[in-house]
Amino acid sequence: MGKAWSVEAVAGRLGITTRTLHYYEEVGLIPPVQRTPGGHRVYDEATIARLEQILRLRDVLGYTLQEIREVMDVEDVLQGYRVQLEAGVKPEVRMDILEHSIQLLETVVAHIDEKVERLETMRQRYRERLARIEQKLAKHRNEVDEGE
Amino acid sequence: MGKAWSVEAVAGRLGITTRTLHYYEEVGLIPPVQRTPGGHRVYDEATIARLEQILRLRDVLGYTLQEIREVMDVEDVLQGYRVQLEAGVKPEVRMDILEHSIQLLETVVAHIDEKVERLETMRQRYRERLARIEQKLAKHRNEVDEGE
DNA sequence: TGAAAACCAAACGTCAACGTAAGGGTTTGT
DNA sequence: ACAAACCCTTACGTTGACGTTTGGTTTTCA
Numbered sequence: 405m406g407k408a409w410s411v412e413a414v415a416g417r418l419g420i421t422t423r424t425l426h427y428y429e430e431v432g433l434i435p436p437v438q439r440t441p442g443g444h445r446v447y448d449e450a451t452i453a454r455l456e457q458i459l460r461l462r463d464v465l466g467y468t469l470q471e472i473r474e475v476m477d478v479e480d481v482l483q484g485y486r487v488q489l490e491a492g493v494k495p496e497v498r499m500d501i502l503e504h505s506i507q508l509l510e511t512v513v514a515h516i517d518e519k520v521e522r523l524e525t526m527r528q529r530y531r532e533r534l535a536r537i538e539q540k541l542a543k544h545r546n547e548v549d550e551g552e
Numbered sequence: 553m554g555k556a557w558s559v560e561a562v563a564g565r566l567g568i569t570t571r572t573l574h575y576y577e578e579v580g581l582i583p584p585v586q587r588t589p590g591g592h593r594v595y596d597e598a599t600i601a602r603l604e605q606i607l608r609l610r611d612v613l614g615y616t617l618q619e620i621r622e623v624m625d626v627e628d629v630l631q632g633y634r635v636q637l638e639a640g641v642k643p644e645v646r647m648d649i650l651e652h653s654i655q656l657l658e659t660v661v662a663h664i665d666e667k668v669e670r671l672e673t674m675r676q677r678y679r680e681r682l683a684r685i686e687q688k689l690a691k692h693r694n695e696v697d698e699g700e
Numbered sequence: 701t702g703a704a705a706a707c708c709a710a711a712c713g714t715c716a717a718c719g720t721a722a723g724g725g726t727t728t729g730t
Numbered sequence: 731a732c733a734a735a736c737c738c739t740t741a742c743g744t745t746g747a748c749g750t751t752t753g754g755t756t757t758t759c760a
Contacts, residue, residue: 412736422737427718442726444737464670466614469717495692502689509682516675520668522612527664534657541650544643558757560706570707575748590756592707617747 409447418455425455433458433473454479465519478508557595566603573603581606581621602627613667626656 411422425445428434434454438446454476461467461475485501493501559570573593576582582602586594602624609615609623633649641649 410736421719423718423720426739431717440726440737442737443739444726460674464674499689499692502685502692505685506682506689509678509685513675513678513682516671516678520671520675523664523668523671526608526612527661527668530657530661530664534654534661537650537653537657541647541654544647544650558706559708569749571748571750574709579747588707588756590707591709592756 406449409452411445411447414447414452414455417452418459420459428455428458428469431469431473433469433476465516475512478512481505482508554597557600559593559595562595562600562603565600566607568607576603576606576617579617579621581617581624613664623660626660630656 409417411425415422415425429437429445434451437451438448440446457479458472458476461472462469465471467475482505485505488501489498557565559573563570563573577585582599585599586596588594605627606620606624609620610617613619615623630653633653636649637646
């Protein structure tokens with residue numbers, strides 16, 4: 405069994421506050437955390453991994469907690485599928501599950517692709533401006549050279 | 553001279569509300585807008601272009617208004633440079649300005665690059681999961697085929 | 701020209717995502 | 731065994747980015 409982490413330990417490790425951890429549990433982004441007999445929270449690696457994914461979605465994709473919840477719902481569905489698959493199901497069901505999992509993941513990837521594309525369009529705009537200025541500078545350097 | 557746009561016209565064109573236009577002016581994201589003798593706002597194309605850039609930064613990059621303000625400050629500096637250049641300055645000053653402009657734009661581009669990179673890392677994660685599932689599905693299809 | 705439509709400033713409201721404070725239990729190290 | 735450090739719940743506070751309302755003014759156009 406993995407190590408047991410206290411709230412503060414997790415917060416430190418993930419670079420967030422204990423309040424955020426409580427909050428995410430409160431709004432259901434993570435399932436209710438294990439407790440000691442005295443009521444103190446005890447985090448396991450699985451929960452921490454989930455938290456890391458939540459934070460990536462928040463910080464890298466800039467998702468709102470609502471959007472993150474949707475992605476995590478997908479994750480939960482996928483997890484449910486894995487459990488079903490391990491339990492062994494009829495071949496057709498198995499294929500259905502795999503195909504649906506693929507669809508769900510493709511949706512997420514498509515979302516990321518769209519974001520990347522828009523960012524690249526934007527970068528292109530700036531790059532063009534840069535190119536224009538650099539050209540100007542080069543021309544200018546030439547003129548100075550010839551003037552000497 | 554270009555057309556004159558009313559608040560509502562601009563809001564409609566940009567897909568935002570008049571409140572947002574007022575707000576952006578209030579917090580200084582755009583300079584004070586021209587007014588009719590009666591006090592109604594009149595937007596020109598230059599301001600609208602600036603607003604479009606602000607909205608791109610907001611929607612595509614997901615910047616906060618604070619971050620947008622920083623980018624727009626850079627734009628203002630660049631604009632100041634253009635004015636100086638058109639007014640004609642000494643060659644060394646001209647080169648300094650061009651080089652500084654390049655540096656400012658490169659900072660923005662670098663920021664975008666970083667964002668893209670992190671998105672691509674994330675996409676890669678999902679793609680790998682996808683690949684694993686697809687492989688499973690393929691294997692499964694094979695087994696079904698052989699069984700017939 | 702006059703009424704409907706658009707506009708104004710000022711100010712309070714809202715929602716997400718936490719921050720912070722209070723009052724009191726629990727764990728841990730010695 | 732006991733104090734320091736940590737943790738709990740509850741609940742009110744805060745900030746950003748606008749939404750909404752009010753009461754009055756300006757434009758427009760039939």
